[in-house]
Amino acid sequence: MRNAFCAALVTLSAERQFAFLTGDLGFMALEPLQAAMGDRFINAGVAEQNMVSVAAGMASGGLQSWAYSIAPFVYARPFEQIRNDVCLHDLNVKLVANGGGYGYGVMGATHHAIEDYGVMSALQNMRVHVPAFADDVEPIAARMAADPHPAYLRLGRCEKPKDHVLPEYAPWRRLLSGTTGVLVVVGPGAGGVLALASSMPEAERPDVWVATQLPLAIETMPLLLIERIRTTGALFVLEEHVAQGGAGQMLAHLLLVNGMAPRRFEHFHAHGYRSGRYGSQGFHRTENGIDAATVLAATV
């Protein structure tokens, strides 16, 4: 998704004025953006607290500012700067986090982001975007640029099955129809689910939906989704994020307070590092029971 993000911002930079800050990351990825933006592309160095404050300062004067780093270094290290400088002032700052979830794999837990969007969603004025596919990045970046409020973008590695044609981008999309319930996926894990579930008979698989914009709200949930949850009576949520503050908790809360709680609810989410062993993103998904095969087997 990183290349799609770079291409999207190169396009946007020709259309509107903004500044782009990086925390010394982007080698072999962001060079085209650097070339396109000139002095508005700023390497802020390995100093993420300052990077976010500077972004807020620029935005306070009317210059939209994007700040980019590996996920934990953009949402966790400068958390208070995001909370106070950006969100309290409702400034036009876009935080871009590369490597959401267990994306950095064997690089270790310091580089993972499994509680990021829960934390970001809790902040005043913050909008969160979690693209599921590389194709989502351009429309999401355009929406972020057009919206004058704080935003957090969690990038990952696109896992879309080859030749699969996605529906046009929307914050909620139905990817497959099924009958065993409704499976809501947040993040690139949707690709693996698509690949596996596409070969399963409709009678043995759930409706597969993907949500990309948080926090969730009942008003923006498609009526078809609500109807499918009601008629199937089962809701499954898959996300590469801990339960606390995740989309599963948001959905459960929304459905409960609106009197729409399904008979069955299962939440497949990250737990952390239960074995103390490290590996690829796939290794961590399997250990946490959030790989496509485990989840689809449980939704029958």
Add this chain to the structure above:
Amino acid sequence: MTPATRPNAVTPARARARLLQMHYEAKVGHIGGNLSALDAMLHLHTQVIGENDVFVLSKGHSAGALYIALWAIGEIADDELASFHKDNTRLGGHPVAHWHKRIVFATGSLGHGLGLAAGVALGKRLRGESGTVYCLLSDGECEEGSIWEAAMFARHQKLANLVVLVDANGLQGFGSTAEVASLEPLAPKFAGFGLDTIEIDGHSPGALDAALAGRSDAPRVILLRTIKGKGVSFMEGRMEWHYLALNDDQYRAALTELGA
């Protein structure tokens, strides 16, 4: 009215008396650090800062001095000062955002203002806008690592439109800056980051004017050597006035000293 033509009708003694009245009526502290910063903030707002300039109060606990400086130039009304620290006020114990064009940022958590100010300064340059960004830190605040991230950034970006003032009163929350962090010498620390650093008497408007003149292409740092509690003898140089509120006798004694 430009700063150059604006009469300085509010004397430092009058400003001090109004600041003490505000804190006395609200029964709150943070008086010492307000009094150490007041002379510089009053002079900046009455004589230096113009429409295109931005002032960032990084030491947000000196909000009272900011309100008084804005009152002195007619930007905050006297009856608004009466709401200080009360329910339904816009004059919080630390500045709050979204209500006054000259209070750009809600501050209070230390270490944020210099990065914000650097961003404002860089944004001005990128957009081709005029104006200088003034940022007031406390010396104790320089224990925050983010200050030095911002100092390095400001120097690297050659933010000549940035002026950093440090209210160096030598006292912080639970001891002197020497006892807590061996903070001094502070000037060589800023100078070591490549910032154009000067130390002055922080209560002298003339020294401040001189320090603001003749700047280089590097951000200027002005270390204001100040006295915590300045102007009230029983507060001067005493750490407890970081916290204490004035009782009736103390308030009367302070006003007498100030000739108010």
